[in-house]
Amino acid sequence: MKHADVKRVGARTKSLMFATASLVLAVATTGCGSECVDAFDCRNDNGPAPAGQQWTCAEETCETRPIQQLPEEDAGTEPDAGTEPDAGTEPDAGTEPDAGTDPDAGTGHPCESAAHDPVLGTLQLEAGFETAGSAPMPDDVLAVAVTPGPTHTVYAVRGFMHAEIHSLGIWPDLTPSSESLFDVLAPEDRGATSGIYPNGFLVYDAERLLAGYTKAGAVGTVSLFDIATPGNSSYVNSPGNMSAVAFTADATSAFLINSMGLSDVDGFGIYALVTSADPVASEQVASFPETAGGNGFSAVANNGISVFGFAAAPDYTNVAYAVAPSVVSAALSSGTPFALDAQHPLEVGSNFNAAATFGDGVVVKRGAYNATYEFVTTDVSRYALSEDATPGSVTIGERTPVLSFVDQCTYVTQMTHLGADLLVGIEDMNGERLVRIRTVQ
DSSP: OEEOOOOOOOOOOTTGGGOOTTHHHHHHTSOTTOSOSSHHHHHHHHOSOOTTEEEEEETTEEEEEEOOOOOGGGTTOOOOOSSOSSTTOOOOTTSSOSSSOOTTSOTTOGGGGSOOBTTTBTEEEOTTEEEEEEEEOOTTEEEEEEOOSSSOEEEEEEOSTTOEEEEEEESSSBOOOSSOSEESSOGGGTTOSSSEEEOSOOEEOSSEEEEEEEETTTEEEEEEEESSOGGGOEEEEOTTOOEEEEEEETTEEEEEEEEEEETTEEEEEEEEEETTSSSOEEEEEEEOOTTEEEEEEEEEOTTSOEEEEEEETTTTEEEEEEEOHHHHHHHHHHOOOEEGGGSEEOOOSSEEEEEEEOSSEEEEEEEEEOTTSOEEEEEEEEEEEEEOSSTTOEEEOOOEEEEEESSSSSEEEEEEEETTEEEEEEEETTEEEEEEEEEOO
């Protein structure tokens, strides 16, 4: 186990929750003087495109072009995945509305005439699930995390080029604070006007919050905020940090980071920032196969079963595997990583660009990238997870749709959990909000 050796105490949301697994590869091949990496950069810098137009990043330059509706028969068939097959152009998952259309495009847009439910917009909630409250959300929220309760405090990463952790208040009566609790960017990166890419995760472990960001050149940092003792907060080198979860077993607590390294250990895999160690330590927990072309998404069910993923070459589709808690615990205690592809594959049946906890299971946001690298979502689906009688073995339930997309006028910007329930960020012509979804009892 190696001690984390980097300690320096101390927009729009539309997307960053679902930054693609190719972010690191894309920024590594983008010149320092480039105007953009993807369409999100153009929207962030220039605001919404004119009516009937959408932003695109062509040869690292922002341009507008007419909106192209994706034919229904094409949705979900595009092979492009969570990492970039073309060097220098990022299929930024979730950074634009889920399709080649923009709900903000203006007068005459087809979404203006679509019937919008005040809570779910045009999304369809499937049988077996119900909403359990909603709350407006600021439009610069990149990711949220919620304390376990019984009083649920909602924290958020807000801002783009200058990402900070804020409190949004107590669910569901959110009263966002304008005062920052912690700067996600390390001191040497603050004030940058380009080349900073906050990643779309915020994770809570009962004492701390973990966020992360990436810079051009495959450089990355995870930011560890100690809520009770801010002076114990730190920044740790973690290139390509893509997603993270909190894991606790016996006396060991750790953040498990899906990245290209942590502290002074490198390579695609799952890394543990062990917060129960004094000082905080780092080690590799899982290794990826040679077919891994980029990092992916992670979640831990309430029963401790983990799901970790990566983008698989040659088509860079995101894949995921379920891992029993005993397997993760053994890797943490022994210091010997397990091979992720030797675990239990999650049969998603398509590409996906987000994962989150939902009770004793996980949800994934399924779909495909279209020709302009915009992710076209088809559904948010849940997989129940349980341990079986064989030690280290996991049973994966059948796919159960939770939310279906009947059009692309409403989209899901982020997902996390609130206790045993799912909390989703939803955005459409009526603004952004957080919606709590639970299983019907």
